[in-house]
Amino acid sequence: DVDPAGDLMAAAGCDVIEGYLWIHSSTLTEITPALDVTVIQGGLWLQNTTVLTNVDGLSELTSIGANLSIQNNSMLANVDGLSNVTDIGGMLKIQHNDALVEFEGLSNLSSLSGSLYVEENPVLTQVGPFPGLVTVPGEAVVFQNDLVTDLDGLSSLESVAELLSIDNNASLVDVGGLAALTSVGGDLLIQENPVLPSLQGLSNLDSVGGYVKLQANAQLTDLDGLSSLSSIGGYLAIDDNQVLGDISGLSSLTSIGAELEVHDNPALCQDDVDALVLSCTIDGDVNLSGNTGACGGDDDDSGDDDDTGDDDDSGDDDDTGTPVVCSGSYSIDHVDTSADLAAVTGCTEITGNLEIYNTTLTNLDALAGLTTVGGELFMIGNSALSDLTGLSSLTHVGIELYLENNDALVTLDGLSSLEYIQWELGLANNASLTNIDGLSSLTYVGDELYIVNNPALCQSSIDAFLVSCTSCSSTGDISGNDTGC
Numbered sequence: 371d372v373d374p375a376g377d378l379m380a381a382a383g384c385d386v387i388e389g390y391l392w393i394h395s396s397t398l399t400e401i402t403p404a405l406d407v408t409v410i411q412g413g414l415w416l417q418n419t420t421v422l423t424n425v426d427g428l429s430e431l432t433s434i435g436a437n438l439s440i441q442n443n444s445m446l447a448n449v450d451g452l453s454n455v456t457d458i459g460g461m462l463k464i465q466h467n468d469a470l471v472e473f474e475g476l477s478n479l480s481s482l483s484g485s486l487y488v489e490e491n492p493v494l495t496q497v498g499p500f501p502g503l504v505t506v507p508g509e510a511v512v513f514q515n516d517l518v519t520d521l522d523g524l525s526s527l528e529s530v531a532e533l534l535s536i537d538n539n540a541s542l543v544d545v546g547g548l549a550a551l552t553s554v555g556g557d558l559l560i561q562e563n564p565v566l567p568s569l570q571g572l573s574n575l576d577s578v579g580g581y582v583k584l585q586a587n588a589q590l591t592d593l594d595g596l597s598s599l600s601s602i603g604g605y606l607a608i609d610d611n612q613v614l615g616d617i618s619g620l621s622s623l624t625s626i627g628a629e630l631e632v633h634d635n636p637a638l639c640q641d642d643v644d645a646l647v648l649s650c651t652i653d654g655d656v657n658l659s660g661n662t663g664a665c666g667g668d669d670d671d672s673g674d675d676d677d678t679g680d681d682d683d684s685g686d687d688d689d690t691g692t693p694v695v696c697s698g699s700y701s702i703d704h705v706d707t708s709a710d711l712a713a714v715t716g717c718t719e720i721t722g723n724l725e726i727y728n729t730t731l732t733n734l735d736a737l738a739g740l741t742t743v744g745g746e747l748f749m750i751g752n753s754a755l756s757d758l759t760g761l762s763s764l765t766h767v768g769i770e771l772y773l774e775n776n777d778a779l780v781t782l783d784g785l786s787s788l789e790y791i792q793w794e795l796g797l798a799n800n801a802s803l804t805n806i807d808g809l810s811s812l813t814y815v816g817d818e819l820y821i822v823n824n825p826a827l828c829q830s831s832i833d834a835f836l837v838s839c840t841s842c843s844s845t846g847d848i849s850g851n852d853t854g855c
Contacts, residue, residue, distance in 0.1 A: 385406055385407060385409070393422075394415070395419050395420075398419060401428060404427040413460060415437075416440045421445055425449055428451045432455060433456065440467060441465045449470075449475035455476060459483045460484040463489075467491050476500070486510045488513070494518055503526055509535070510524075510534050510535070516539070516541060520545070521544070521571070524547045526550055527551055531555040533554075533559065534554045534559070535557075535558075535559040537562060540563075540565070544570075545570070545572060549573070549574060554579065557581045561583060562585070564587070564588045567589045567591055569595030572596055581603075581607070582602050582604070584608045584609070585609045585610055590611045591613050593614075597619050600623060601625040604627050607632075609633055609635070612636060620646055621649070624649070636662050638663045639664065640742055643658055647814055659744050662693060662695055664693065696714060696721070701725040701727070702727065702729065706729070711734075717740055718742070719744065724748070733757040733758075737764075746769045750772070750776075755779055756780060759784040761788075766789065766790045767791045770796065776803075778802055782807075785812075789812060789813060790812070791814065793815075793818075795821075796820040798824070799824065807835075816843065819843055819845070821851060823850035824852075
C-alpha cells in the first residue's frame with residue numbers, strides 16, 4: 371500500500387510480491403526508487419493518483435497474478451513502464467484517466483484471464499494495441515472514450531467469452547479492427563456511437579450467445595458487417611438508428627433465441643423488417659413499429675407522372691412515393707358507405723389498431739394502399755361484407771387479425787399479400803366462408819391460431835394453409851368447421 375512515496379522503500383529489492391501492490395497518492399510523481407519486482411502474485415492497483423505521470427519504475431514487471439487496475443489517475447499520460455508485462459491473471463481495467471493518451475506500454479500482453487474494460491478516458495486515442503491478445507475470457511467493454519476513432523488495437527482478438535460492448539464513443543468511425551472476431555459468448559451491445567457509419571469489421575462474427583442490441587447509432591446506414599452472423603442466443607433489438615436503411619446484412623441469420631424488437635428506425639422499410647422475420651426462427655415475441663422508410667419502388671415516378679399533359683394530381687398522395695402514416699388507433703362502427711372511412715382513406719400504415727364493427731359495408735375499397743396495421747385488425751359483425759379486395763396491399767399485422775360474424779364473406783382472397791401476423795389469427799362464426807386460400811402468402815403467425823365454428827369452411831382448405839404457413843404456431847383451436855367437404 372504505497373502512500374506516501376516513502377512507502378515504496380518497503381518494496382525495494384523485492385523480486386516477488388506475494389500479495390497486492392496498491393499505489394495511490396496525491397504527492398507521488400513517479401515510482402522512485404525503481405522496483406526490481408518481476409512478479410506480483412496478487413493484483414496491481416494504480417488508483418486515485420493526482421500527480422503521477424508515469425510508471426517507469428515498474429519496468430522489470432512481467433506477470434500480475436490477479437487484476438490490473440489503472441483508474442482515476444489525473445496526470446498519468448502513458449504506461450510505458452509496463453512494457454514487459456505479458457500475463458494478467460485477472461481483469462484489466464483502464465478507467466477514468468484524464469491525461470492518458472495511449473497505453474502502448476501493454477502491447478506485449480498475451481494472456482488475460484478476466485475482463486477488459488477501457489472506459490471514460492477523455493483523451494485516449496486508441497485501444498491497445500494488443501497484438502498477442504487472442505481471447506478475452508470475460509467481458510470486453512469500450513465505453514465513452516471520446517477521442518478513440520478505431521479498434522485496430524484489437525486486431526488479433528478472435529473470441530470474447532461474455533459481453534462485448536462498444537458504447538458511447540463520440541469519435542468512433544471504424545470497427546475494422548475486430549475482423550478476426552468469430553464468436554461472442556455473451557451479449558453484443560453497440561449503441562450511442564454517433565459517427566459510426568457501418569459495422570464492417572464484424573464480418574467474421576458467426577454467433578452471439580446472448581442478446582444483440584444495436585441502438586441509437588446516429589450515422590449507421592447498414593448492417594452489412596454482420597453478414598456471417600447465423601445465430602443469436604438471446605433477443606435482437608435494432609432501435610432508434612436514424613439513418614439505418616438496410617438490414618440485408620442479416621441475411622445469414624436463421625435463429626433468434628428470444629424476442630425480436632425493431633422499432634423507431636425512420637429510414638428502414640417495414641417490408642425489409644418483415645423479410646427478416648420470415649427468414650428466422652424466433653423464440654419469443656416480435657415487436658415492430660416506427661420503421662417508416664421508403665421501400666423499393668416507392669420513389670419510382672415513371673408511372674402516373676409521365677408527360678401526357680395531365681397535370682391533375684388530385685386525390686393521389688402516392689405520386690411522390692411518400693408513405694402516409696396514420697398514427698393511433700381507429701374504430702369504425704355502424705357505418706354505411708366507404709365515405710364513412712374517410713379518417714383512414716389513403717393511409718399506407720396505421721400505427722395502432724383498426725377496428726371495423728357492425729357496418730353494412732360491402733367492401734373495403736377505401737383502404738386500398740394500406741400495407742401495415744401496427745396493432746390489431748378486427749372485422750366483426752359486418753353482415754354485408756363480401757369483398758376484402760381493398761386490403762390487397764396489406765402485408766403486415768402487428769398484433770392480431772380477427773374476423774368474426776361476417777355473414778356474407780365467402781373467401782379471403784383480398785388478403786393475398788398478407789405475409790406476417792405478430793401474434794394471433796382468429797376466424798370465427800363466419801357463416802358463408804368456404805375457403806381461406808387467400809392466405810397463401812401468410813407464412814408467419816407468432817402466437818395462436820383460432821379457426822372455429824365456420825360451418826361452410828372446408829377442412830381441406832385449412833389443412834393446406836397449415837402446410838403453407840411455415841412459421842405458424844401449433845397452439846390454439848381449430849374446430850367446428852366443415853369436415854365433410
